[in-house]
Amino acid sequence: MSDPFIRLVGVQKTYRTRGTEFPAVSEATFNVEQGELVSLVGPSGCGKTTLLKIIAGLHSHNAGEVKIGNASQPFDASRDVGMVFQQPLLLKWRRIIDNVLLPAEILGLPLAASRDRARDLLKLVGLSGSEDKYPYELSGGMQQRASIARALVHDPKLILMDEPFGALDALTREKMNLELLRIWQESGKTILFVTHGITEAVFLGTRVIVLTAGPARMADNFLVELPHPRTLDMKTHEKFGDYTRRIYHLLGMH
Numbered sequence: 001m002s003d004p005f006i007r008l009v010g011v012q013k014t015y016r017t018r019g020t021e022f023p024a025v026s027e028a029t030f031n032v033e034q035g036e037l038v039s040l041v042g043p044s045g046c047g048k049t050t051l052l053k054i055i056a057g058l059h060s061h062n063a064g065e066v067k068i069g070n071a072s073q074p075f076d077a078s079r080d081v082g083m084v085f086q087q088p089l090l091l092k093w094r095r096i097i098d099n100v101l102l103p104a105e106i107l108g109l110p111l112a113a114s115r116d117r118a119r120d121l122l123k124l125v126g127l128s129g130s131e132d133k134y135p136y137e138l139s140g141g142m143q144q145r146a147s148i149a150r151a152l153v154h155d156p157k158l159i160l161m162d163e164p165f166g167a168l169d170a171l172t173r174e175k176m177n178l179e180l181l182r183i184w185q186e187s188g189k190t191i192l193f194v195t196h197g198i199t200e201a202v203f204l205g206t207r208v209i210v211l212t213a214g215p216a217r218m219a220d221n222f223l224v225e226l227p228h229p230r231t232l233d234m235k236t237h238e239k240f241g242d243y244t245r246r247i248y249h250l251l252g253m254h
C-alpha cells in the first residue's frame with residue numbers, strides 16, 4: 001500500500017506567550033488519504049485551527065511527526081495549500097476575478113492561463129457573471145464561494161477549510177454544504193474541513209475525526225459509510241443519527 005497523503009503521529013503544540021505556556025494540542029495522530037474529505041470536529045478552543053495551521057506549515061509543532069505528500073503526490077506547502085477561512089477575506093478594492101487570481105499572482109503563475117482558470121472556477125462555484133463585480137455587491141454566501149474559487153486557483157493538492165460556513169445563515173450553509181460536496185467531487189482535491197457543526201461534519205466527511213476540549217486530544221476517527229452523492233434527506237437516515245449521536249456522546253453532550 002502507498003503512503004497516506006497526510007500523516008500525523010503524536011503531534012503536540014504548546015503556545016508560549018509572555019512567559020506562560022498553553023498546551024493547545026496534546027496528541028494528534030491520524031492519516032488522510034489522497035482525495036478524502038475529512039471533517040475535524042470539536043468544541044470551540046480545542047485546537048482545531050492550530051492543527052490546520054501546523055498542517056499548512058504556518059505553525060511549528062513541539063513534538064511528533066507531520067508528513068504531507070508521498071511518492072505519487074510530492075508536496076510543497078508554499079504552493080500546494082489552498083485555505084478557506086470563516087470570513088471570505090476578499091480585498092474590497094479588487095473585482096471578484098482579481099480576488100480569485102491573488103494566489104496565482106503571488107506565486108508568479110502565468111497570468112493569462114490563470115485568468116482562464118479563475119473564470120472556470122467561478123463557474124464551478126456558481127458565480128459566472130460576477131467576475132467583474134466588487135465584493136460588496138455579493139451576498140455572504142457568494143463571497144464565500146469566491147473565496148473557495150481563490151483557494152483552488154493555483155491548483156493546490158490540499159484544501160484546508162477552517163469553519164468556512166460558520167458565519168452564514170442556516171439555509172445558505174446547507175446549500176454551501178451541497179456545493180462543497182459537488183466541488184470536491186469535480187475537483188478531486190483532498191480537503192480537511194474544520195467545524196463545530198456535528199451534523200455538518202457527518203454530512204460532508206468521508207471520515208470524521210473528533211477532538212475533545214483543549215488541549216486537543218483525538219477522541220475518535222471513523223469512516224462515514226454514507227453513499228455519494230450525499231443528499232439532504234440522508235440527514236434523516238438512521239445511520240446518520242447513529243454517527244451524530246456517537247459524536248455527541250464523545251463530546252459529553254447527552
Ligand SMILES: Nc1ncnc2c1ncn2[C@@H]1O[C@H](COP(=O)(O)OP(=O)(O)OP(=O)(O)O)[C@@H](O)[C@H]1O
Nearest residue numbers: 015017022024043044045046047048049050051214
Ligand atoms: N498564537 C497563540 N498564542 C497563544 N495561545 C493561542 C494562540 N493561538 C491559539 N491559542 C490558544 O490555543 C487554544 C486552541 O486554539 P485554536 O484556535 O486552535 O482552537 P479552535 O478549536 O480552532 O477554536 P475555535 O473553534 O473557537 O476557532 C485556544 O485556547 C487558544 O486560546
